[in-house]
Amino acid sequence: MASIRDIVRKLPNTSKGIVEYITNHPIKYSSIEDTLTTDPSTRQTLLECAQESVEKYAKYLGGFASGLSKAGHAVGYTADAWLLGTGDIVGSLGGKFLNLIAQVPEKLKSISYGIKTGNYLDSLQCILEGLVSYIPGLTFADQGLSRIVQKRMIKDTVKNFEKSVGTYKPWTAKLADKLKGLYKGVKDRKENVIDPKYAMSDKSGLEASLS
Amino acid sequence: MIKTEHLSEVVFCRGDENVLEVSRILRDTNSRHLVVVDDEKRPLGIISCVDINNRIVSEEKTPKDIKAEEIMTKDIKCIELEDTYEKAFEIMNQLETNSIPVTKDNKLIGLLEYAIAFKLRK
Numbered sequence: 001m002a003s004i005r006d007i008v009r010k011l012p013n014t015s016k017g018i019v020e021y022i023t024n025h026p027i028k029y030s031s032i033e034d035t036l037t038t039d040p041s042t043r044q045t046l047l048e049c050a051q052e053s054v055e056k057y058a059k060y061l062g063g064f065a066s067g068l069s070k071a072g073h074a075v076g077y078t079a080d081a082w083l084l085g086t087g088d089i090v091g092s093l094g095g096k097f098l099n100l101i102a103q104v105p106e107k108l109k110s111i112s113y114g115i116k117t118g119n120y121l122d123s124l125q126c127i128l129e130g131l132v133s134y135i136p137g138l139t140f141a142d143q144g145l146s147r148i149v150q151k152r153m154i155k156d157t158v159k160n161f162e163k164s165v166g167t168y169k170p171w172t173a174k175l176a177d178k179l180k181g182l183y184k185g186v187k188d189r190k191e192n193v194i195d196p197k198y199a200m201s202d203k204s205g206l207e208a209s210l211s
Numbered sequence: 212m213i214k215t216e217h218l219s220e221v222v223f224c225r226g227d228e229n230v231l232e233v234s235r236i237l238r239d240t241n242s243r244h245l246v247v248v249d250d251e252k253r254p255l256g257i258i259s260c261v262d263i264n265n266r267i268v269s270e271e272k273t274p275k276d277i278k279a280e281e282i283m284t285k286d287i288k289c290i291e292l293e294d295t296y297e298k299a300f301e302i303m304n305q306l307e308t309n310s311i312p313v314t315k316d317n318k319l320i321g322l323l324e325y326a327i328a329f330k331l332r333k
Contacts, residue, residue, distance in 0.1 A: 004314070078216070091243075109221065129309035175243060186238070186239050187239050188239075189222070189236055189239045189240050192222055192223060192224060192236050193220050193221070193222055193223075193240060194220065194221045194222075194223060194252070194320060195220050195318060195321075196215045196216075196218035196219070196220065196221075196313075196320055196321030196323060197215065199215070199218075199315070199318075199319075199321060200215070200315060200320065
């Protein structure tokens with residue numbers, strides 16, 4: 001069984017799907033939306049970046065480990081439902097243990113993925129989610145390697161596209177840009193605000209909020 | 212009678228505070244206007260961002276040297292908590308404002324928004 005998150009919001013695994021996903025989220029990817037609006041010819045660049053990402057990461061999608069992981073998830077969801085229905089935590093944990101074992105090949109694959117691609121945090125996330133999902137009721141926490149890789153393909157496409165058109169900024173620069181717009185020396189002004197809820201009590205806004 | 216749960220928070224300053232401080236209060240509270248009050252929190256006037264622009268900046272005055280009471284719009288209309296939404300609505304219509312200060316025994320306790328008065332008037 002696929003991750004619940006895959007059922008609720010499916011992520012793309014083809015170049016066309018990635019382009020569609022990015023263009024369908026103009027707020028999240030506003031810089032890309034701006035570039036595409038200003039120069040529609042860059043859409044081809046975006047498609048090429050998506051193709052590169054798919055070529056790089058497609059081999060980590062699906063496969064035997066993923067199939068086994070999905071089967072394990074099905075057992076895990078059943079164990080969660082069993083716990084909910086019967087309150088039998090020992091039985092539920094037994095089922096969840098089978099799920100845990102079924103995730104081992106995929107977690108090993110994620111280590112290999114991390115070493116080969118340099119995306120160690122993705123690998124770590126995959127393993128940690130697998131461990132968390134052993135907690136009763138939390139099978140959904142494990143989204144699986146395929147979904148993590150799909151997210152990576154989107155991030156990779158965005159990054160490569162921004163580099164191609166010259167709009168790429170590391171996250172530190174983006175954060176600095178955001179902070180630049182803030183006012184300096186802003187104070188808490190509770191003493192200058194009357195809250196009607198406390199106004200009858202002869203207290204200032206500050207006193208009232210502290211009481 | 213107007214209920215306190217239908218009122219919004221109101222930003223205020225003292226009449227003897229300088230305009231530089233007033234402009235900072237407006238900035239920090241993300242407000243466009245504030246009510247000037249005396250020591251008993253009785254409303255004396257109102258200052259908007261436009262007042263600061265038109266009466267200080269455009270006339271090349273120094274905001275630090277001018278007191279709030281010197282540039283405020285005086286004789287503002289307020290409404291008592293015992294009054295009705297209907298009355299508040301009528302006053303706001305006459306004055307073409309979007310809110311009106313509400314007092315209890317002449318003491319400022321909040322703001323009544325036009326939309327609320329419109330919705331709750333009889």
